[in-house]
Structures are given as C-alpha cells and as structure tokens.
Amino acid sequence: MAKEIKKPAKAAKPVTKAAPKKIDASKPVKQAKTEKPAAKKSSFQLDTTAQRIIDTFEQISAIPRESGNEEQIRHFLIDWARSHKFLYITDKAGNLIIKIAASKGMEKHPTIVLQGHLDMVCEKTPDSDHDFSKDPIRFVYDGEWLKADRTTLGADNGIAIAMAMCLATDSKVKHGPLELLFTIEEETGLTGARGLETGIIEAKYLINIDSERDDVFTVGCAGGKDTHIEFDLGYEEVPYDYRGMHIKVSGLTGGHSGENIIDERANAIRLLVRILHSIRDLCDLRLTWVKGGTAHNAIPRDAEATFFAPIDRLPEIMSHVAMAKAYLKSEFERTDPELNVLIAEMPITPDRRAMMSYITMKALDLLYAMPHGVVARSTDMPHLVETSSNLAKAWIDNGKLFIHSSQRSSVMTRLDAITHRIEAIARLAGARVQSGAGYPSWRPDFNSKLLSACKKIYKSLFGSDPKVEAIHAGLECGLIGNLHPGMQMISLGPTIKNPHSPDERMYLPSINKIYKLLIQILAEL
Incomplete structure (x- = not known):
C-alpha cells in the first residue's frame, strides 16, 4: 500500500479507512441505477484482455460525461478506487488522482502517471434523439471497428480510463x-x-493515453486560444410583399478541428454564409435567425438560417440555391460526399420583424470575413499544420449575433497573430470581442529517456519503429509540463478515426496492441 496521503489541499480526500462494499477486486465497479447500453457483440474475435477493456469502456459509456458534467463518472471512479482500497484525491478543480502501490518487487521503480480526461465531445446526427445528459452511448460493432449509434463514441477519451482501470487491477501486470x-x-x-494543483503528482514520467494512432508516439502539440464575438443587431418590420424562407446546410463530415483541419473539410457555417451572401447580391435579404456549430473543437457539420426576401424573387432564389448546391457538392465531393442544401418557404407568421438591410449585410460580411482552415504549415515538418483557425459556432439570441472561433498553433507568437487578426475583423465590424488566455504548446523533447525506452520496447514487441510526431491538436501535456518542470511525457493510444463527430470509430485490434505496449513500458521503465 502506498503511504497515507496527507491533505495537499482543503479539497483533498485521502482514503485510509475505507469500508468498501464486497466487490470482486478483479472487475471494475458497476454504476448503480444506470441503464447499460444494448449492443451486439463484435464479429471480430476479441481475446479475454481486449474484451475486459471493452466491457469496462461500455460501463464508462453508460455514464453521462459531457464536458462540465463529469460528477457521475468521477463518483464511479471513486467507488472503484474505494473497492480496491486505492488512495484517491479530488483537487479543487475537480480532477481525480488515484494512487496505486507498486507490485511486489517493483517498489524501487519510478512512479508513472497514466493520464486521460473524464469528459467527451457530445455530437449527434440530426435524426438522433439521444440525450447526452442521461442516455448511455449505444455501441455498434462494424467488423473490426467499434462506433456508436448516430453519436460520438467517446473513445476520446473513455478508452484511456478503461485501460488505466484494467492495468491497475490486472494481477499479471508488474508495475x-x-x-x-x-x-x-x-x-x-x-x-x-489548467487548474491542476501542484504537489499532488509526484511522478517524473507521464503517459497520456489520448493519441489516436496505434503506431505513433506523440511528443508535442499545438497551443490554443478561443475568441468570442458579440455583435448587436437592429430589427424592423419587413414589407408585406416579403416572404419568410428557411435554408439549411447539412450532412457534412465535420471532425476534430485540429486533427482534421488539414483535410480541407467543408465548414457548414461558411457554406451557409456563402450562399446567403450570394442571394444578397441578387436581391434584398433580411436575416432573422442563424445557428451553426456545436463545439469549439469540432468542424461545424450543420448550419441553418431564416430570412425574408421579396416574394417575386423567390423562384430566382430557389434556382440560385439549387445551382449553389450543385457547385458546392462538386467542390467538396471527396471530403463531404453527403453535403446537402435545403431551402423552403416558411408559413406566414404575424411576426414580420427582421434585421435592417444594412445590419444584415454587416452580419453576413462579418461571418464571411472570419478565417477558417489552415493558416500555415510547419517549415520543419511540412506534413504538420502549424497554425489554423476554426469558425466553430455562430448563433443569434436576444438581438445579438454570437461567434465563437478557436485558434491553434505550435508557435505561440503566431497563435497570438491569428487571434489578433480575428479580433481586428470583429472590431472593424463594430462588434465586441474577447479572447481567452489559451493554453501553451508542448515542445517536443526527442532526446528524453522516456521516449527512447518506449521506442525500444515498441520495436521489440512489433518488429518495426513507431512514428514519432507532434500533432496539431491540444493535449494536456503542455499545461501539466508547465506545472511540473522536468517531467518527461509521451502520448499514445489506440487508433480512433473521426473523433468529435458521429462518425467516430475505434479500431478494435489496436486496443490489445496498446495494452501490451503499456504493460511492457510499466514493467521495464
């Protein structure tokens, strides 16, 4: 048993005299009063170890864990820690740290952190009625792949939690x-x-299980910053010969705004604004409502708007939108094959207020001018995006247009530059703008002892060298490293495709591969 933990902070909760329930110590705790998702088993034959990991992940997936709603999953893990008499701490931010004693004979080996995050991105298709605040994620097996029923799977990062739990309770694992x-x-x-308290973590080595290719070690990542824009709108009654219209862009591929930004996938907000702007060139158009995007780190898949236009120009507008749909499908046929654009007249309503003509134009110009996509590639690693921005969300509420943009860069001065550019665009439009403090990039250390050991172990297990890369996405290693100078870190994980979208899927054979790798790293380090 590890030493009793003295309270490192007021919020710390050392466990020394737990009275756990009688639970099989080899299995994770089942969450009470939570419906277990129904799923057909995989046609791909999983071995006992991989099946145990998937079963644990399925228990985790039965618990709601949208960002900001991690209380239930934290309690689940605390119950699990108590049942195994593991010491645990919850810090002021709400992070959970579980301390596990060394295996017999391994007491002199260095302490290692296994790190993941409790939350998941909650995205679903328009036809899904899934409620992320209460419904379990329902697994769908597709050959060698595991996905969810029209929602994000949450393997980012539930699989890290599952693997850590299994490693900690596997009697065959020496650590x-x-x-x-x-x-x-x-x-x-x-x-x-960002809020992790210092002094709680003692280790000098950290393995982050939040990468998404089983043949890659990640040793660096981009920093990031979010920008929020607020633009006041003005309304008036439209003429009686104007008719209300509804337009929607949908079916886009979406994806992770860091990892997938290089793929040049369409952004639904940008396509919607592009069409609206072109209609405005044909005739007067008065916006009433806009909504697109769901998360700062996801490329928008759907966007829609309502507007008024002269009734005698409706046939021309319909024809114009049909043409726009055709050329957009042609432009994005490889990246977004399911792209769709729908437009229809709205029922006549007594509320005929819409934005004034010049306000409509300013709002559309502001959205049109917002950067999105790759800004610069790395000159050191041309395959890597250095700087990018994601036009993540746009919506109208209470007489205001709100815009949320998310920027990333591995060069912090260039992160500031693209953020300042977006702020300048907002100010030119007469909008209010505020950017957050952001988070730092993680600079690669290609000479670390941890990386050298992991490369050697990987080659001995699998007969080839792993790829060693930095990624254009945010990992927590940058912030954790800032709090713990000298800590050596690496990120790895099973293969996951299309995270942050309902197309998220995990490659089942990679689960056992990464688990075997982790077992050997823990044994040899």
Whole structure:
C-alpha cells in the first residue's frame, strides 16, 4: 500500500479507512441505477484482455460525461478506487488522482502517471434523439471497428480510463507506483489541466493515453486560444410583399478541428454564409435567425438560417440555391460526399420583424470575413499544420449575433497573430470581442529517456519503429509540463478515426496492441 496521503489541499480526500462494499477486486465497479447500453457483440474475435477493456469502456459509456458534467463518472471512479482500497484525491478543480502501490518487487521503480480526461465531445446526427445528459452511448460493432449509434463514441477519451482501470487491477501486470490522473473539461479548454494543483503528482514520467494512432508516439502539440464575438443587431418590420424562407446546410463530415483541419473539410457555417451572401447580391435579404456549430473543437457539420426576401424573387432564389448546391457538392465531393442544401418557404407568421438591410449585410460580411482552415504549415515538418483557425459556432439570441472561433498553433507568437487578426475583423465590424488566455504548446523533447525506452520496447514487441510526431491538436501535456518542470511525457493510444463527430470509430485490434505496449513500458521503465 502506498503511504497515507496527507491533505495537499482543503479539497483533498485521502482514503485510509475505507469500508468498501464486497466487490470482486478483479472487475471494475458497476454504476448503480444506470441503464447499460444494448449492443451486439463484435464479429471480430476479441481475446479475454481486449474484451475486459471493452466491457469496462461500455460501463464508462453508460455514464453521462459531457464536458462540465463529469460528477457521475468521477463518483464511479471513486467507488472503484474505494473497492480496491486505492488512495484517491479530488483537487479543487475537480480532477481525480488515484494512487496505486507498486507490485511486489517493483517498489524501487519510478512512479508513472497514466493520464486521460473524464469528459467527451457530445455530437449527434440530426435524426438522433439521444440525450447526452442521461442516455448511455449505444455501441455498434462494424467488423473490426467499434462506433456508436448516430453519436460520438467517446473513445476520446473513455478508452484511456478503461485501460488505466484494467492495468491497475490486472494481477499479471508488474508495475512501479502508479498515479492515475483523470482531468475534467479537456474538450472545452483544458480546464482541469489548467487548474491542476501542484504537489499532488509526484511522478517524473507521464503517459497520456489520448493519441489516436496505434503506431505513433506523440511528443508535442499545438497551443490554443478561443475568441468570442458579440455583435448587436437592429430589427424592423419587413414589407408585406416579403416572404419568410428557411435554408439549411447539412450532412457534412465535420471532425476534430485540429486533427482534421488539414483535410480541407467543408465548414457548414461558411457554406451557409456563402450562399446567403450570394442571394444578397441578387436581391434584398433580411436575416432573422442563424445557428451553426456545436463545439469549439469540432468542424461545424450543420448550419441553418431564416430570412425574408421579396416574394417575386423567390423562384430566382430557389434556382440560385439549387445551382449553389450543385457547385458546392462538386467542390467538396471527396471530403463531404453527403453535403446537402435545403431551402423552403416558411408559413406566414404575424411576426414580420427582421434585421435592417444594412445590419444584415454587416452580419453576413462579418461571418464571411472570419478565417477558417489552415493558416500555415510547419517549415520543419511540412506534413504538420502549424497554425489554423476554426469558425466553430455562430448563433443569434436576444438581438445579438454570437461567434465563437478557436485558434491553434505550435508557435505561440503566431497563435497570438491569428487571434489578433480575428479580433481586428470583429472590431472593424463594430462588434465586441474577447479572447481567452489559451493554453501553451508542448515542445517536443526527442532526446528524453522516456521516449527512447518506449521506442525500444515498441520495436521489440512489433518488429518495426513507431512514428514519432507532434500533432496539431491540444493535449494536456503542455499545461501539466508547465506545472511540473522536468517531467518527461509521451502520448499514445489506440487508433480512433473521426473523433468529435458521429462518425467516430475505434479500431478494435489496436486496443490489445496498446495494452501490451503499456504493460511492457510499466514493467521495464
């Protein structure tokens, strides 16, 4: 048993005299009063170890864990820690740290942190009635792949939690002292890593299980910053010969705004604004409502708007939108094959207020001018995006247009530059703008002892060298490293495709591969 933990902070909760329920110590705790998702088993034959990991992940997936709603999953893990008599701490931010004693004979090995995050991105298709505040994620097996029923799967990052739990309770796994670090709100700004209290983590080595290719070691990542824009709107009654219209862009591929930005996938907000702007060139158009995007770190898949236009120009507008749909489908046929544009007349309503003509134009110009996509590629690693921006969300509420943009860069001065450019665009439009503090990039250390050991172990297990890369996405390693100078870190994980979208899927054979790798790293380090 590890030493009793003295209270490192007022919020710390050392466990020394737990009275756990009688639970099989080899299995994770089942969450009470939570419906277990129904799923057909995989046609791909999983071995006992991989099946145990998937079963644990399925238990985790039965618990709601949208960013900001991590309380239930944290309690689930605390119950699990108590049942195994593991010491645990919850810090002021809400992060959970579980301390696990070394295996017999491994007491002199260095302490290692296994790190993941508690939350997940909650995205679903328009036809899904899934309620992320209460419904379990329902698994769908597709050969060697695991996905969800029209929602994000949450393997980013539930699979990290499942693997850490299994490693900690697998009697065959030999390890030195372990610290399981599970952070909150990673997906909405790395809030947990930002608020992690110093002095709680003792290890000098950290393995982040939040990468998405089983043949890659990630040793660096981009920093990021979010910008919020607020633009006041003005309304008036439209003429009686104007008719209300509804337009929607849907079916886009979407994806992670860091990892997938290089793929040049369409952004639904940009396409919608592009069409509206072109209609405005044909005739007067008065916006009433806009909504697009759901998360700061997801490329928008759907966007819609309502507007008024002269009734005698409706046939021309319909024809124009049909042409726009055709050329947009042609432009994005490879990246967004399901792209669709629908437009229809709205029922006549007594509320005929819409934005004034010049306000409509200013709002459309502001949205049209917002950057989105790759800004610069790395000159050191041309395959890597250095700087990008994501036009993540736009919506109208209470007489205001709100815009949320998310920027990333591995060069912090260039992160500031693209953020300042977006702020300048907002000010030119007469909007209010505010950017957050952001989070730092993680600079690669290609000479670290941890990386050298992991590369050697990987090659001995699988007969080839792993790829070693930095990624254009945010990982918590940058913030954790700032709090713990000298800590050596690496990120790895099973193969996951299309995270942050309902097309998210995990490659089942990669689960056992990464688990075997982790077992050997814990044994040899």
